[in-house]
Amino acid sequence: MMRQGTLPLASAPFLHFARLLRRHAFAVAPEQVSSFMQAVTLLGPRSMADIREAALATLAPPPNRRGEFEAHFRNHFHGDGQPSIEGEEDEETRIKDDHGTRQEEKQTTRQEKGGELSSAIEQLSSRDFLRDDDGLGPFRRKLASTLPARRSFRTVRTHSRGKLDLRRSLREIVSADGDIPSPQLRRRQTVPRKLLILIDVSGSMKLHTSDYLKLAHAAVQGADRAEIFTFGTQLTRITSALRIRDRDQALARAAALVNDWDGGTRMGPTLLAFLSVPRFSAFARGAAVIILSDALERGDHADLETAIRRLSARAFRLSLATPLAGDPRFQPATAALRAILPDLDDLIDGSSLGSLTDFILSLARPAPASSAIWKRVS
Missing domain, CATH: 1.10.150 (DNA polymerase; domain 1)
Structure with a gap:
């Protein structure tokens, strides 16, 4: 501008x-x-x-x-005052990149658990992360080699199973005084797909946020093309912070960037805000997209349905990992979750690091039949 x-x-x-x-x-x-x-x-x-x-x-x-x-x-x-817009949230959805200015933080003593207190009210706070042994080392080392791959338009030389490189072959013929040497071949490169992780940091997810941020740090360290965003009542890109090799420093930097820890959630509007920024939307194109959230959207879920549909159209694979699925009695029965199920490739258990790392390392394998996602719905 x-x-x-x-x-x-x-x-x-x-x-x-x-x-x-x-x-x-x-x-x-x-x-x-x-x-x-x-x-x-x-x-x-x-x-x-x-x-x-x-x-x-x-x-x-x-x-x-x-x-x-x-x-x-x-x-x-x-100067008519704050706009009153029918059908819109009272609070705006703010977008914050890694290099954005830090807004005023407010400390909160509100205690929330589970999804019973899910809210759309913005509540800003900070967060600290302590070091512990989470066993993410093997995941970090395996990630780059196990991500799904795609064929690039760039080519590399090969000795077999490639197409004839006419320019190099003619050059070899000229240098060999007309003799016909072995044909020179090239093939298209295979490169890992991007990995995009969107982390819900609202109050209903506070018991899992710490583990999710540690997983995100391991993903950024293990994959060159991983992107991490958090969302609650705001949208924040924290990829640059997580590129710091020392995890304590990286999580401290991420904690300073995110202002809406443990507050309300506006999942639909924040995902639409993500898609409205062309640079951010490009991260999802052809990527394996994983949303870590309980998907407990309050009120009208039309924005959430629109956002998930648009994400699904851009992504190679769109997955929702919810900690609620850790309960064997879980059924995707809320109106919002049932509305977005047809656009999801996976609905998985997000209650533990073990289940999440196993799933991410298996992304190269084909997704199960879509009917398996909602087979437990009565």
């Missing part, structure tokens, strides 16, 4: 409006911001209606979020 220091002072409100839309998960490209400000310049403008029409034409809000766009426009340019 344009630097504010190189622009006239009068342009600041328009630049701030584009940033406001981005903070609320609108997909606004730098080119659109430039077009918006150029349109305002061409129109004069003579009235706020001209600015509004320029914003609609250049920033192009999706039809299903037009009402939200109008509310943010009135709030920003008319």
